[in-house]
Amino acid sequence: MRWMRAAGRGLLAVAVVLSGFAASAAPANGERTAGVRGDGRGPMTLATAGDLTGYLGPVLEGWNRDHPGERVTLVELPDSADETRAQMITDLRPGGGRFDVLNIDVAWTSEFAAAGWIAPLERDRFPLESFLPPVVDTATYEGKLYAVPYVTNAGMLFYRKDLLDRAGARPPRTWAELERQARTIAPRYGVGGYAGQFLPYEGLTVNTAEAVYSAGGAILGDEGERVAVDSAAARAGIGFLARGVRDGWIPREALAYKEEESRQAFQDGRLLFLRNWPYAYAGASGAGSKVAGKFGAVPLPGPDGPGTSVLGGSNLAVSAQARHPRSARDLIAYLTGEEVQRRVLTEGALPPVRAALYRDPALVRQFPYLPALRASVLAAAPRPKSPHYEQVSLAVQAVAHDAMAQHQTPEAAVRRLAGELAAIARRR
Incomplete structure (x- = not known):
């Protein structure tokens, strides 16, 4: 859910994914029999x-209004993704049972499914063929559907169009072009070259996975049972990020950036290139932005052409302890229908999962980045699937940060990460 909180802070009029609906407190367990x-x-x-x-x-x-006997009460959990996950897990364990439908980060699906906390769903109950294909994979575990995609997301490369135009350059499609422009064009205008989300937290896991995936590698395979990170591709991906800091085209201050710090740096005119989620487009276009009307967004570059983004977003799941699972499934179908999905974009400013909306001319006029976002989502991949995803993410971010901070070579970092992930995989 971190991407949702970032969007909330970045947009005053359009915050995150769900709403300020005046929800009453969830009923106590004893009241749920009514x-x-x-x-x-x-x-x-x-x-x-x-x-x-x-x-x-x-x-x-x-x-x-349309289902008076099946009313839904929204329960808002804390802003912190870690606290939200912890409260959900507490409720999903035996003795809980307040929650029926859960809006979960896409990275939690495998963990919740493996633990038996969420119920499998019938594929033919939902119009999965109408969704952007990669998003469906975030909702499956061991070949079964355990959730339904609700909101998606993919990283994009934001660039200073005005500065590239003045230099007679086009947006980079490869790492080599990005590195060359960040090293040569950015200093002419007194700006930093490139930044992403490089503080050791979930954002760095995403940025690292994107670099590894773009180079043709993987971190885990076989639903987390196989460690796949000890590869030339992983060394190239982590090496690309570490080289950027070493050679100065990634500013060292970017090692402390999360979504909002990086967005603000770009919006203040301090960066030539930024990797961020699509929500940053609205903030950089708004009042007070020094780059409004001067930037564009394209898919992330890779070693030899367009790279691979990591899918963000959230999925809707039914608790294994749901009181009324048929109503819960109907609610999910309603929230993922085309009408609500259109509102996800037009009123929530978040990427919907329905493919047809990305080709709607009126929506493209309103949200010019939609074609590039569609391309990014279609080329994207989920974060590593594992029942122990939290431990996997902590290992990835710690090792990647050490490599970027020049505390460890990329080669040594990949060997260390492979060992740590193997130890995690043995805990199944």
Whole structure:
């Protein structure tokens, strides 16, 4: 959910993914027996991270108006993704049971499914063929569907169009072009070359995975059972990031950047290139931005052409302890229908999962980055799937940060990461 909080801080009028719907507190366990029906239908709770926008309120009010016997109550959990995950897990374990439908980060699907906390879903119940194909993979575990994609996301390269135009250059399609322009064009105008999210947190896991994937490598395979990171591709990907800091075209201060710090640096005119999520487009186009009207966005570059982004976003899942699973599945179908998905974009400013919306001429006029975002999503890949994803992410970010900070060579960093991931995989 980190990408959702970043969007919330970056946009004043359009914050994150769900809404400021005035939700009442979730009912206590003893109150949940009221209205329980044997046909799987009845009232529900929908749990999601906090710091939410205002668009879902009317959406849920529409559902409640049309389904008075199956009303949904929104439960807003803390802003922190770690706290949200912890509260969800506490409720999903035996003795919990407040939550029926959960809006979970795409990286949590495998963990929750492997633990038996969320129920498998029927593929033919949902129009998966209408979604952008890569997003469906984030909702599966061991070949089964355990959630339904709700919001997607993919990293993009934001660039200073005005500065590239003055230099007679086009946006980079390869790492070599990015590095050359960051080293030669940026200093002419007194700006930094390139930045992403390089503080050791989930954002660095994403940036590292993108570099490894773009080079043709992998981190884990076989649903987390196989360590795949000890490869030339992984050494090339981590080496690319480490070389950027060593040679100065990645500013050292970027080692402390999360989404918002990096967005602000670009928006303040301090960077030539930025890797970030699409939400940054609106902030950089808004009042007070020094680069409004002067920038563009393209897919991430790779070694020999367009690279591979990591998929972000969230999926909707049904708790294995849901009181009314049929109503829960119907609510998910409603929230992933085309009408609500359009509102995800137009009112929530977040990337929908419905493919047709990316080709809608009116939407493309309103959101000019949609074609590039579509290309990024179609070329994207999920984060490493593992029942122990949190430990995997901590290992990736710690090792990558040491390599970028020049504390360890990329070769040594990859060997160390392979060993740490092997130890994690043995915990299955």
